[in-house]
Amino acid sequence: MIDVNELRENPDLFRASQRARMADESIVDAIIAADSTRRSALNRFESLRAEQNAFGKKVAVAKGEEKQALLVEVKELAGSVKAAQAESDQAKTEQDALVRSMSNVIEPGVPSGGEDDFETLRHVGEPRDFGAEGFEPKDHLQLGELTGGIDMERGAKVSGARFYFLKGMVARLEIALLRLALDEAISHGFTPMITPTLVRPETMAGTGFLGEHSDEIYHLEEDDLYLVGTSEVALAGYHGDEILDLSNGPVRYAGWSSCYRREAGSHGKDTRGIIRVHQFNKVEMFSYVRIEDAEAEHQRMLAWEEEMLAKAELSYRVIHTAAGDLGTSAARKYDCEAWVPTQGAYRELTSTSNCTTFQARRLNIRERIPGEGGAATKGTRPVATLNGTMATTRWLVAILETHQQPDGSVIVPEALRPYMGGVKVIPVL
């Protein structure tokens, strides 16, 4: 959630951000109006309440007839206090709804526009030239089937469309990838975490996923629990309502979990293979940092993601996502998209977002305000949160296709071999 005081003081910044996102600008003025209504209603209630409190003290010490007289008088006051309180609560609720519906303010330099208006920052590695090598690459599903590693048919039989079995060497490859990702994260100071994948409505709402994208989320009616689409949900909720000590640097967690997505609006899209599925695994970085450190942490996360892509020996490009494609919480987002040979396209493998103080405000996660020499002074302020992908099941698509051989066997990237008992090649069955 955005900072209302800042919005009041600098509305143009917020209007510009909304414009860049191609979102409604008028919400800025609506919030300012609702805030002023809220404050005047609150003032009315509080002064009446103060009066009532003062009366209450008199009533407490009065005796007999005097007490009875005071009671009659104060009874009327109690009525107006109640009414003023209702009005004040109402104004607060209205303002809150508006504020919560507004997206984060973008960071400087974020490209304006929608999904296709991203800026390409760089290309790393050359896409493998199968033409020059003289053979037609197979897609990841063909490869998966040839090696006995992916079974979509039985996935559909057991669970329906967009479900799959990973078997044998491909199953091992996924575990190897995730373990490498976790070890990399640990070496960068992240504490490994295995998180709950079912969360309560409050947690889901707190992370901002229950808004526009609520139809993407599985909900268990019987128990009123949600299946998470990423461990970010649990990791952000982890320190909810807490005051953190960031004086020794960022607090970093690497979440390992299954992720569940309904893929509601994507019928007919990516129906082949495991590119877009209802359930997959992911190792996710999540950092709590001081506001001043957020931008630097974001650059670090991007660099760590690129290191992982290098270890998987993939060619990719890095894009700077446009404002309209950021999602509610992010102020800036970088995606790394790997080259998928049979699609002739770059597909997203990682995504790292700087949510600045947006999530922390909503979840009430703060730190003591650092004073001179780093010692905490009076007061608190929200922290910044960031997240980024270390590895997901989808990586298998790019790895299988990129490292395939003419017969359909697949060479295992060197960095993954120690996690596969030294296996160098996934053979055709």
Add this chain to the structure above:
RNA sequence: GGAGACGUGCCAGAGCGGCCGAAUGGGCUUCACUGCUAAUGAAGUGUGGGUCCGCCCACCGGGGGUUCAAAUCCCCCCGUCUCCGCCA
């Protein structure tokens, strides 16, 4: 699944419907004292919001209710613990 107990500040732990934002002890910070440490003494030590910057309002797991007035009484929810049952 059944029965019961409990949830108060950084921690432990009191709390009669009004004098309770909350006793007491510990911790922490500052000061004093003592060669140093320890000990001792004194003061301070929650969060959020509003503000005419004097103060004022709210918060005792969460949400409702009763009352002129709720940490305190009533209801619902969440959580923790104990016992019984069930499953492994």
